[in-house]
Amino acid sequence: MTGRAAALVARQGAVLDEACSCRFVREATDGTLSDGDFARYLLVEEAFVLTAARVLGRVVWESPTWASLLPHAASLDNLVTDQREYFAGLRDRWPLADEDAARTAERATVLSDVVLAQVATGGRPAAVTGMLAAETMYARWCTTAAGVPPDVASRRHPDLQAWIDLHTGHAFLAQVAALRDDVDAVDPADVRDEDLDRWFGSVLRAEVAFHDAVHG
Numbered sequence: 001m002t003g004r005a006a007a008l009v010a011r012q013g014a015v016l017d018e019a020c021s022c023r024f025v026r027e028a029t030d031g032t033l034s035d036g037d038f039a040r041y042l043l044v045e046e047a048f049v050l051t052a053a054r055v056l057g058r059v060v061w062e063s064p065t066w067a068s069l070l071p072h073a074a075s076l077d078n079l080v081t082d083q084r085e086y087f088a089g090l091r092d093r094w095p096l097a098d099e100d101a102a103r104t105a106e107r108a109t110v111l112s113d114v115v116l117a118q119v120a121t122g123g124r125p126a127a128v129t130g131m132l133a134a135e136t137m138y139a140r141w142c143t144t145a146a147g148v149p150p151d152v153a154s155r156r157h158p159d160l161q162a163w164i165d166l167h168t169g170h171a172f173l174a175q176v177a178a179l180r181d182d183v184d185a186v187d188p189a190d191v192r193d194e195d196l197d198r199w200f201g202s203v204l205r206a207e208v209a210f211h212d213a214v215h216g
Contacts, residue, residue, distance in 0.1 A: 003184035008129075008196050009136060012204065016133075019204045020141045024211035028164070029145040031155025038160060039094040040214040043101055044108035046087040048210070051112040052134070053079045055119055055127050059182075062124040068185075071178030078171050086166065090159055100216070107213035114206040118199050125183075125191045126199050132179040133203035139176045142167035 009016065019025075024041065027033040033041075056076040063069035096104070115134075118126040142164045145153075153161065166172060183196065 003180070004186060004188075004193075004196070005132060005180040005183040008132075008183060008193070008200055011193075011197060012133070012200050015201050015204045016137060016140070019137045019207045019211075020144075022208050022211045024214055025141045025145075028156070028160060029141065029148060029152075031152055033156075033160065035094075035157070036216050037214050038157065039096050040100070040104045040216065041211075042087060042090055042094050043096060043104060044210065044214060046084075047105065047108070048111055049079055049083050049087070051115055052131065055115060055131060058119060059124055059127050059131075062127075068182070071174070071181070074171070075175040075178065078175065082166065082171070086163065093159070104213055104216075108210050110213075111203070111206045111210035114202050118202065122191075122195065122199060125186050125195070128179050128182040128186075129196050129199040130203045132176070132183055133200040134207060135172070135176045135179060137204060137207055138167045139173060 024033070024037070027037070053076060056072050056079065059072045060069055060076060063072060111134075115130050118130050122129075145164050146168045156164075186196070
């Protein structure tokens, strides 16, 4: 794989490795994530899916052609249907006390804050770069989690397994590919590699803090 996106991912390999080895990812992968931590994760991840939908809405708005618009419109549809319905179906099964929910949500706002601030100043290039960081992380760790031996995978709650499955399917992987294509198409005369690195790395560092927030 060649292009600006591949080069960016390679340059940011160390921080991507860090994000993919945070405690939440390790425990979700090996089936040791506690029920409380998973409940807190569902709360904050649903909130970030809303942020992601807003960001992709901006990407769609600023896409000047059908070719550049359609992949992101499909991704936005996935967020507001499959992913939103996933969370809606689980709310009653994974309740949190109000104080716990408020405390966790406050700690986890870092990811949305970083992503939205970057998009506000950097526009569409910052949006696709930041989302590429988040979705590359998820494609990597969920693919790894999907490949563990059956005796390890069987330790996971089925609701967690369903979330992992959503991030190894065709719709999600097509979304990651569309983001890569968009970053490849960013004109170096308009956006420097340093800008791509800053946006991508900042989101991944925020991902670590976001996922750490779920541990009570």
